Amino acid sequence: GAVVSQHPSRVICKSGTSVKIECRSLDFQATTMFWYRQFPKQSLMLMATSNEGSKATYEQGVEKDKFLINHASLTLSTLTVTSAHPEDSSFYICSAIRAPANTGAFFGQGTRLTVV
Amino acid sequence: GNSVTQMEGPVTLSEEAFLTINCTYTATGYPSLFWYVQYPGEGLQLLLKATKADDKGSNKGFEATYRKETTSFHLEKGSVQVSDSAVYFCALTTSGSRLTFGEGTQLTVNP
Numbered sequence: 001g002a003v004v005s006q007h008p009s010r011v012i013c014k015s016g017t018s019v020k021i022e023c024r025s026l027d028f029q030a031t032t033m034f035w036y037r038q039f040p041k042q043s044l045m046l047m048a049t050s051n052e053g054s055k056a057t058y059e060q061g062v063e064k065d066k067f068l069i070n071h072a073s074l075t076l077s078t079l080t081v082t083s084a085h086p087e088d089s090s091f092y093i094c095s096a097i098r099a100p101a102n103t104g105a106f107f108g109q110g111t112r113l114t115v116v
Numbered sequence: 117g118n119s120v121t122q123m124e125g126p127v128t129l130s131e132e133a134f135l136t137i138n139c140t141y142t143a144t145g146y147p148s149l150f151w152y153v154q155y156p157g158e159g160l161q162l163l164l165k166a167t168k169a170d171d172k173g174s175n176k177g178f179e180a181t182y183r184k185e186t187t188s189f190h191l192e193k194g195s196v197q198v199s200d201s202a203v204y205f206c207a208l209t210t211s212g213s214r215l216t217f218g219e220g221t222q223l224t225v226n227p
Contacts, residue, residue: 043219093159097213107159
């Protein structure tokens with residue numbers, strides 16, 4: 001099956017610093033990637049849709065200046081949490097779509113972000 | 117709009133018991149349906165899928181049948197194992213890309 005690699009799997013950072021999370025599709029090209037946030041014992045909350053070569057589309061209520069998304073190539077999207085605060089601590093998951101699109105999305109392993 | 121409703125959890129079973137996790141949906145158009153599984157501390161893995169009515173998705177002993185008449189996609193397994201303990205998400209897409217998820221169902225299987 002398709003492989004999506006997310007890095008790092010865990011990160012601890014200080015308040016006020018920025019953290020970058022990478023999402024790579026290892027064996028296919030992904031024109032569309034998605035970034036989710038997941039709170040404990042809850043479902044996934046879609047943050048934004050990332051399209052290669054264009055600006056990300058953010059969901060309502062998600063601060064685009066705080067969560068910077070770059071989709072520089074067909075195999076890489078990055079999420080940067082800027083000026084992180086403890087309330088940004090969460091589990092962040094990316095996914096990528098491989099053609100044909102109705103085969104489902106493939107997910108990264110997730111990143112546990114802890115802001116101290 | 118699209119929505120997915122899953123059976124409320126958590127579900128606790130003994131090993132070798134029969135599993136059913138209910139999933140119903142509302143959708144505009146003709147959705148593709150999925151079950152994903154999430155093990156602790158990990159991302160989601162695609163478990164099975166069905167892209168049209170009456171299709172049956174199956175994988176690792178799990179099955180789900182796309183029932184258009186009841187707008188359902190219930191997940192079943194005849195004999196669960198301890199290693200099946202995880203959170204299961206039902207999901208759909210009508211756009212072919214963006215997924216709509218259910219709330220997830222925590223399954224615990226005891227030896």
